[in-house]
Amino acid sequence: MTERRHEREFVRTFFTSPTAIEGEEDSAKMIRRAAQLRGMQAPDVWVPDNEDATAPSMRDEGVENIIDVVAEHGADFPGEIHPRMVWHRDSPATRYQGFQHMLEIASSDTGAIEHIDGFVIPEVGDIDDWKKADEFFTIVENECGLEEGSLAMSVIIESGESELAMGKLRDEMGKATNNLERLFLFVDGEVDYTKDMRAMTPTGELPAWPELRHNTSRGASANGCIAIDGPYDDIRDVEGYHERMTENQAKGMLGIWSLTPGQVVEANQSPLPPKTGSWLLDVDGEQVELASEDGVEVYDGDRLSLEQTDDGYELRVGGDTRHLDEDELHEELLGLTSYVPSMDDIVDSMEEFEAAKEAGRGAIAMEQSATLRLGETEVSISKDRMWDEATYQAAMTPISLFQDVYENRPDQHDELDERYGAGVVERAMEVGL
Amino acid sequence: MTERRHEREFVRTFFTSPTAIEGEEDSAKMIRRAAQLRGMQAPDVWVPDNEDATAPSMRDEGVENIIDVVAEHGADFPGEIHPRMVWHRDSPATRYQGFQHMLEIASSDTGAIEHIDGFVIPEVGDIDDWKKADEFFTIVENECGLEEGSLAMSVIIESGESELAMGKLRDEMGKATNNLERLFLFVDGEVDYTKDMRAMTPTGELPAWPELRHNTSRGASANGCIAIDGPYDDIRDVEGYHERMTENQAKGMLGIWSLTPGQVVEANQSPLPPKTGSWLLDVDGEQVELASEDGVEVYDGDRLSLEQTDDGYELRVGGDTRHLDEDELHEELLGLTSYVPSMDDIVDSMEEFEAAKEAGRGAIAMEQSATLRLGETEVSISKDRMWDEATYQAAMTPISLFQDVYENRPDQHDELDERYGAGVVERAMEVGL
């Protein structure tokens, strides 16, 4: 059976920092600072990046910096630590260098390796290339007295070859001649993937690569691993970063790369249920969040309006106007609205379903009602949603993620308690167990 | 070569009914009722569901109910009967239970098995898991004196593993140690797939999973099987159900799950060509069906208007206004309109092409013309479409589906004759043979 073989079952954030910067008094400045992040600013997986973020001439020094900084701060770092090594499917020299760096870090007598959970291998090719990397891990473990398979291996998917490899992994994992069970994260690297695929766009913007992200998420699911999306370059575009994460979550890709502590905060929060629920209104194809004012959900844009007439209602959306009686309006509004449940709502529903199940009922209706104000007109709606075992199981995903976070990240307890309230947190930690 | 090995080459509807309900006088009530459906309310494949639709504690009784109801009503049921058994890739106990249930049904001396065409196996994993199920089918067949391979096996794709398995099936089917040629339907199960992929959406709505549906359709195509989409939960949303089916059909997924006899009616009709043709107008990116009034195709919405001016026409779409002369307008309208042919139209075109081919011509132009009324203004358009062998072959898909339905579902003859008229039906049954 497919099982998860690592301590973390969910990883929200993959934060890279350059290991050595030229011309600075302390070339380890960036990783020294990153190692001291705490709380929402600290990622689930921190990646001292000895590959692309660090100049080729600085990478030997980068290895020394990793050893130094991790030995000093690793014990206290709240997330996992997975340095990225150099590697390339087309270059034996690069692969050998990556091996030497891993060996150097693991055999250092500073004890740094005790705080390192694994290594990240970029630019992997087909499955035989993954095996080459895995073999180097095994040799490193053997040389350094570590248990075979104890170092996690994460890979960056940045070529068509490696995208295909994820589809073949189940045939290879478990063979006596490898330790591929050490695989942990599958991380998309869209910039190099775009180059490998020779794709181009008029403005130079990256393609969205929906199929790659699907395939990475599926590969992770089929092999007990975790899918992570690549970097979002436009650091100022917080809204765009959130939209990308929402898209990813609908694909089962719950983690994302972060380039700054600010992005780490956003990405640590994004997959967690909201503190308060909210209503969405479909306005001419766009989902608009309604403002909640004194218990009324308000839309005050220009694209949709509702007016009461002598014999019913006039609903205008964009250029189209429709005349509806009360029942038709209610039906129409049920179709146009949806509710985003809060953590509290989710826990409530799960508890209610658990109680019903205990009482021998397999399905129950959960009611959601609201008063809407569209322009000047107020109307009330109420919608039922059937919950059965499958609904319950699907609702479990954000709760399991929350539980994994809460268990593994005590440094975020204050922020999480403040976000949700201690009562909700306590109930969320109990539900579904 | 890839061949279709089952009687039905097309399946429009996959209708599940709970096999045993607790607390009812007749726990078989639901399947007893379903077994007596006829005509458009009866599905192509009926699935007495001894898995998720039935409480775990009721499943042994469900097996008895299947035997009982199918023995009594199976001979007269107009569709095929494929009960769903329990199975799970991660649970040997569940798999053994599924085997025992199949054996019990097949060995019952009521003769129920004579009316059962196969079994549906949910929650399959990778290809080796499919082989375990196949082996149980073979043992059941051998124990019960059935021909090896005579029971069809359908699978529910509800994990990344099984999605990947469809890509490997051609390497396995035909080996002497299995009977995987028995495979019949590949059915997507999006609720459990969402759970397996750990995907989540803000409102709890299911992701659309376009890639899964593509891969299922492709897997079916490459292995002579039939692709079926999963359940559409919002039973009241008939329009949404039809939109989903139209999307699926463009992927080659021509069947869908139905949860109620009402959904069965919709899904039995959806892939059949319409009785009357209609014109579509692209209004600012949205396809609007024009109303046909006395031979004129009318658009009377607000988002597009056309007015004649001194020197030509003024066409307004959304906020943009363009001045066009007569030729430019005609060209523009050709681009904005498209025609949805009726069954009669399709048969006409195919007959015309067949005659042309017989006369030694490889390609002919088919003309479609219409008078449009946009706001106050009427204009006539006429468009040619080249038909060659490939166009002809592609147009054959809905006709082949119709022929398959008409041959296998005499109980729907009245409704089909009434829909299309006996003359059109007769010609549709002759074309392309």
Next chain:
Amino acid sequence: MTERRHEREFVRTFFTSPTAIEGEEDSAKMIRRAAQLRGMQAPDVWVPDNEDATAPSMRDEGVENIIDVVAEHGADFPGEIHPRMVWHRDSPATRYQGFQHMLEIASSDTGAIEHIDGFVIPEVGDIDDWKKADEFFTIVENECGLEEGSLAMSVIIESGESELAMGKLRDEMGKATNNLERLFLFVDGEVDYTKDMRAMTPTGELPAWPELRHNTSRGASANGCIAIDGPYDDIRDVEGYHERMTENQAKGMLGIWSLTPGQVVEANQSPLPPKTGSWLLDVDGEQVELASEDGVEVYDGDRLSLEQTDDGYELRVGGDTRHLDEDELHEELLGLTSYVPSMDDIVDSMEEFEAAKEAGRGAIAMEQSATLRLGETEVSISKDRMWDEATYQAAMTPISLFQDVYENRPDQHDELDERYGAGVVERAMEVGL
């Protein structure tokens, strides 16, 4: 390592011509004319089409015509020549006929084969079917004194089976019993693919098949081949053809089928960077190209307007109006605008980055500024884009394509020099080497 094994690393155009037309004085008329195309009208790959474009009864004569016309004009044809043979995964008779035709062409004493770069094999099935074709190539080469592997093989992907085969190719290429390294182009054939998948749409229009195109592009990338999209039937719809090519390019599918010399011109130009840069404005979700007037980028549509007010600006998009101060406006416009760089711009940026790299800097900011006129109001914006090694590598794709074209197509030098100016061409040929 994955390498490109053919002279052309990029192919923009795949132009098919019928090899023999019934009832014409010269049945070779079409290929005789096509063989004399030059410059932008001549494709990168020319395909005398002895399959679907030619009536079955004319295909033996088509082979003679290929021999005749290629012997006479082949030496002077500026692109490569890859005739399409008959083939079908399900028909041994068709496969044998394809082999006989190849043998006949290759063994002709006219020397035609010297000008033929390979053959195109349609309707391939799974990987074992590809091997059957490859084996016939090897026999033909051996019989005709050609070097083993010297004839390129291109395949048309028009079935689910062959789509899956692309995912398995890396496991097969390089084995001693085949010469699959001869593979060159993977060409999607959407019409027959639609038939094979049994897909249908209301209007009979082809589905867009985004997943197929992704998988073809990925298969090409993983195996050192080149991805080509299938025919675009609506020959008059030049805008639609360009939109399709832009979509394809974002998938790494840089070539496309052409049915006429007019389409060849469009498709030869589409992947080349534009002569002049331009600004795009996102107007309510649609990208609108701004008109450049005296150095000002002008939007004069109705859907967006900007007006200066006493205390800032009023920006109206569709029905929504927002009040912004100067900084907010600037920020908003940065989000709504993007720049499509010209060839000159790309070369400039690459040279600047190369210089910076030589000076030891790994990343530099490139500034793009413009004055916009939205309605009556003018505002200036300026945006920085960070360039690092990855940006540089990604920008290299259109330049590498240009270099490949310029080296291999001297007949297009005049048109390219005229398009870009000789100075820009010269610099583009130097950059990145």
